[in-house]
Amino acid sequence: MAHLADPTLPVSPPSSFEKHSDVSLPAGTGTWFDFFWDPFLNSTKTNKVLKGTGYGGKDRPALLVLGSGLWYLRHKDEEGGGGGIAGWEGRMEQTLEQIKTSMPVLADEVIFLPGRSRSST
Numbered sequence: 001m002a003h004l005a006d007p008t009l010p011v012s013p014p015s016s017f018e019k020h021s022d023v024s025l026p027a028g029t030g031t032w033f034d035f036f037w038d039p040f041l042n043s044t045k046t047n048k049v050l051k052g053t054g055y056g057g058k059d060r061p062a063l064l065v066l067g068s069g070l071w072y073l074r075h076k077d078e079e080g081g082g083g084g085i086a087g088w089e090g091r092m093e094q095t096l097e098q099i100k101t102s103m104p105v106l107a108d109e110v111i112f113l114p115g116r117s118r119s120s121t
Contacts, residue, residue, distance in 0.1 A: 002033040009033070032058060039071035040082070041095055050098040052106055064107035066095070069114055 003011045006027035013019040022045075025033040038046045048054030055061065072088035083090070099110055 002027065005029065005031055005033070034061075039068065041066065041068050041091055050095065050102060050106065052102050052104045060104065061107040063109050063111070065111045065113065067113035068092070068095075 002009045002025050006025075006029065009025050009027060013021075013023070020037050022037055023033075023035040025035075027033065036043070036045055036049070045054055049064070052060070068091065069088060072082055072091070073084060075082040076084035076087070096112070099106060099112075
């Protein structure tokens with residue numbers, strides 16, 4: 001997505017080690033793309049974002065995309081995260097409640113992945 005907004009931005013991390021880290025990319029248009037690595041959605045940074053205070057003095061984002069799921073299954077027995085489907089469901093309920101009740105509004109649009117596809121019937 002960042003590369004579409006500014007073709008000079010990288011399309012992938014420089015190394016496989018850096019794919020699991022936070023990245024902040026300034027686009028030439030003055031737009032910022034901030035990526036926070038938090039596969040369990042339980043870090044201090046994520047909690048600040050979900051409270052509407054985690055933007056580091058920047059304006060509220062136009063788009064907030066959150067994703068989770070696979071790491072709960074891969075690391076189901078890991079302390080501080082995991083827990084399989086039950087752990088994921090519990091965290092999703094907490095996260096969705098935080099999004100719903102957040103004041104100020106977290107972003108103009110919030111997308112949560114994975115999402116259910118809409119039925120064509």
